[in-house]
Amino acid sequence: MASFAGVDFFKTDDLLSEEERAVRDTVRAWVDDKLVPVIGEAYTQRRFPKELVPQMAELGMFGANMPEKYGCAELNNVAYGLIMQELERGDSGVRSFASVQSALVMYPILAFGSEEQRTHWLPKLAAGEVIGCFGLTEPDFGSDPGGMITRAVKDGDWWVINGTKMWITNGSTAGVAIIWAQTGELNDSKTISGFIVETERDGFSAKDQQGKLSLLASDTSELSLQDVRVPAENQLPDAMGLKHPLMCLNQARYGIAWGAVGAAMACYDEALSYAKNRVQFQRPIAGYQIQQVRLVEMLTEITKAQLLCLQLGRLKDKGALHHTQVSLAKRNNVNMATEVAREARRLLGANGILAEYQSMRHMANLESVYTYEGTHDIHGLIIGEEITGLSAIT
Amino acid sequence: MNIIVCVKRVPDSETRIKISEDGVSIDPAGVKFVLNPYDEFAIEEALVLKERAGAGTVAVMTLGGEEAKETLRTALAMGADTAVLLKGAPSPDGLGTAEKLADAISGREYDLILFGKQGIDDDNLQVPAMVAELLGLPCATVVVDLQIDGERVRAKREVEGGHEVAEFDLPGVISAQKGLNEPRYASLKGIMMAKKKPLEEVEVGDAAARVEIKELMPPAERAVGEILGEGPAAVPELVRRLREEAKAL
Numbered sequence: 001m002a003s004f005a006g007v008d009f010f011k012t013d014d015l016l017s018e019e020e021r022a023v024r025d026t027v028r029a030w031v032d033d034k035l036v037p038v039i040g041e042a043y044t045q046r047r048f049p050k051e052l053v054p055q056m057a058e059l060g061m062f063g064a065n066m067p068e069k070y071g072c073a074e075l076n077n078v079a080y081g082l083i084m085q086e087l088e089r090g091d092s093g094v095r096s097f098a099s100v101q102s103a104l105v106m107y108p109i110l111a112f113g114s115e116e117q118r119t120h121w122l123p124k125l126a127a128g129e130v131i132g133c134f135g136l137t138e139p140d141f142g143s144d145p146g147g148m149i150t151r152a153v154k155d156g157d158w159w160v161i162n163g164t165k166m167w168i169t170n171g172s173t174a175g176v177a178i179i180w181a182q183t184g185e186l187n188d189s190k191t192i193s194g195f196i197v198e199t200e201r202d203g204f205s206a207k208d209q210q211g212k213l214s215l216l217a218s219d220t221s222e223l224s225l226q227d228v229r230v231p232a233e234n235q236l237p238d239a240m241g242l243k244h245p246l247m248c249l250n251q252a253r254y255g256i257a258w259g260a261v262g263a264a265m266a267c268y269d270e271a272l273s274y275a276k277n278r279v280q281f282q283r284p285i286a287g288y289q290i291q292q293v294r295l296v297e298m299l300t301e302i303t304k305a306q307l308l309c310l311q312l313g314r315l316k317d318k319g320a321l322h323h324t325q326v327s328l329a330k331r332n333n334v335n336m337a338t339e340v341a342r343e344a345r346r347l348l349g350a351n352g353i354l355a356e357y358q359s360m361r362h363m364a365n366l367e368s369v370y371t372y373e374g375t376h377d378i379h380g381l382i383i384g385e386e387i388t389g390l391s392a393i394t
Numbered sequence: 395m396n397i398i399v400c401v402k403r404v405p406d407s408e409t410r411i412k413i414s415e416d417g418v419s420i421d422p423a424g425v426k427f428v429l430n431p432y433d434e435f436a437i438e439e440a441l442v443l444k445e446r447a448g449a450g451t452v453a454v455m456t457l458g459g460e461e462a463k464e465t466l467r468t469a470l471a472m473g474a475d476t477a478v479l480l481k482g483a484p485s486p487d488g489l490g491t492a493e494k495l496a497d498a499i500s501g502r503e504y505d506l507i508l509f510g511k512q513g514i515d516d517d518n519l520q521v522p523a524m525v526a527e528l529l530g531l532p533c534a535t536v537v538v539d540l541q542i543d544g545e546r547v548r549a550k551r552e553v554e555g556g557h558e559v560a561e562f563d564l565p566g567v568i569s570a571q572k573g574l575n576e577p578r579y580a581s582l583k584g585i586m587m588a589k590k591k592p593l594e595e596v597e598v599g600d601a602a603a604r605v606e607i608k609e610l611m612p613p614a615e616r617a618v619g620e621i622l623g624e625g626p627a628a629v630p631e632l633v634r635r636l637r638e639e640a641k642a643l
Contacts, residue, residue: 005408018464022471022585030579060582073582083582279620351624 007265024082035090057128063106070122078313081258088259089266092365093218095259103251105132112239133174135165146189152181171206171221189242203228214368257329260337267344268298305333324386331379338366395447397440401433403465404515429468432510434577435570451475470588471580477593483600488520490601496528511569522569532562535569
């Protein structure tokens with residue numbers, strides 16, 4: 001398989017620093033060499049390619065934008081975004097793995113944990129020695145996580161947690177879970193708190209979500225907690241209130257905005273190369289107007305999304321990012337990528353439905369990405385409230 | 395074990411090369427430059443040898459302009475300890491480049507000098523052997539396996555249709571062929587550390603150019619391929635084309 005040359009119609013590479021490009025190129029080469037050759041088969045076997053985790057850790061992909069003293073690479077957020085872009089160029093499921101490990105497990109420990117929790121967990125998570133998952137969503141509480149019914153009740157020096165968490169990426173693979181639970185009255189979003197729960201604790205179980213038609217190369221599970229007892233020191237001391245898990249999601253969404261561009265780039269690249277080689281009526285189909293315009297639409301949307309990501313990253317590095325900007329980028333870019341993937345699949349004709357090609361896999365994956373980490377619609381309402389001052393949700 | 399690895403900045407093999415208007419150079423606009431892929435084998439070997447020895451340094455060296463620092467930093471990100479930029483214009487004359495490198499190397503401490511077997515841009519395969527000659531050192535080129543026991547070097551080389559094993563005592567020069575090892579990726583931490591590692595700059599002037607490039611020509615355009623179908627269903631048409639159009643059957 002030829003290495004990926006990138007999609008850069010507007011010379012956005014010139015806006016990256018040497019280190020940012022070096023990080024991107026390293027991950028790009030790794031994705032070409034190690035992920036792309038195995039992902040089609042892993043996907044049809046419905047298997048997360050877990051054997052890649054040690055390599056991802058050795059390269060430093062987990063918590064890459066976190067401090068060196070915890071074993072991380074301490075990259076800026078643009079470089080972190082470029083990692084997510086390249087991983088999702090390979091597969092949304094593999095990017096999801098890295099997003100969860102970094103933004104939903106390492107980030108809350110870094111941001112809301114004690115120094116003991118940080119020094120204990122972060123180096124292990126960065127090294128891939130421990131895999132983490134994040135339990136917020138419940139069977140009946142998706143877009144409305146504040147309504148959660150998972151409870152944590154104090155019993156002396158212990159917390160006792162009961163509840164069910166659903167759609168949990170890495171759920172069955174994880175050695176540790178960040179579990180969000182209600183410590184006060186139901187529907188009081190200010191008393192939701194976070195707990196570090198080792199998955200080997202009694203009463204904790206995970207089962208694979210059956211019947212998925214998307215993210216097949218990803219572990220998606222349901223978690224059940226029945227009288228799971230964790231020591232008081234496993235509570236994240238600085239996370240009291242729904243705002244804190246939402247801050248984690250905001251980190252993950254930032255990576256998704258970049259990742260979606262990667263998936264779109266993979267589909268465009270595949271469609272362009274196929275169109276130039278596929279001959280019908282004695283000439284390459286790339287010579288026909290309908291396919292040219294189709295390709296140009298893809299390239300135009302990808303280019304716009306690339307510029308959006310870059311400015312988003314620069315704002316984040318300056319500490320000037322507003323969460324509604326992340327919402328806009330996630331919403332736009334994932335929607336864009338689902339459209340690009342669908343058009344690429346169509347351009348590929350019958351071949352487009354095969355796992356040997358990438359576009360339909362990306363297309364199916366992106367339906368999940370469209371829905372998770374704040375659905376397309378919910379992000380619309382978040383931005384809508386920001387610009388009108390009127391909440392359409394509550 | 396102190397090792398010097400000489401590297402080169404070359405256009406990425408995926409890059410579309412355009413010839414400049416002067417007809418004798420390539421247009422660098424829009425060209426992505428990378429560390430010469432054969433040099434990656436040389437760097438990997440150096441890092442492994444140093445790790446095995448448990449002591450020593452790996453220094454990378456190149457001849458070029460300011461832009462070549464990026465290439466050196468790629469090598470530093472892989473794990474090299476220090477870098478030396480010989481500031482001056484490289485030349486199509488392999489000997490000119492070799493003279494600059496040999497001058498800079500003599501007077502430095504080294505046990506081994508490593509190169510990639512060739513730059514993928516000019517494909518001359520000249521510089522490693524020339525540097526060895528200029529420094530009066532033994533040399534083995536196009537090496538696919540390297541064993542070092544004390545001072546004794548045992549290098550397995552690719553020769554036409556087979557292999558040859560050469561031995562010599564350190565110090566010496568080795569040029570690396572694909573297959574010598576699997577180069578590591580620069581880790582993300584390594585990339586961040588690279589800019590903190592020492593990068594020495596030495597003004598050496600332009601390399602002598604006794605060889606002059608008179609003309610550059612692109613290869614003939616390759617005809618667009620055609621997908622005749624998938625799997626066994628494509629075979630009858632493929633056979634028909636091979637028989638009737640290509641006359642290969």
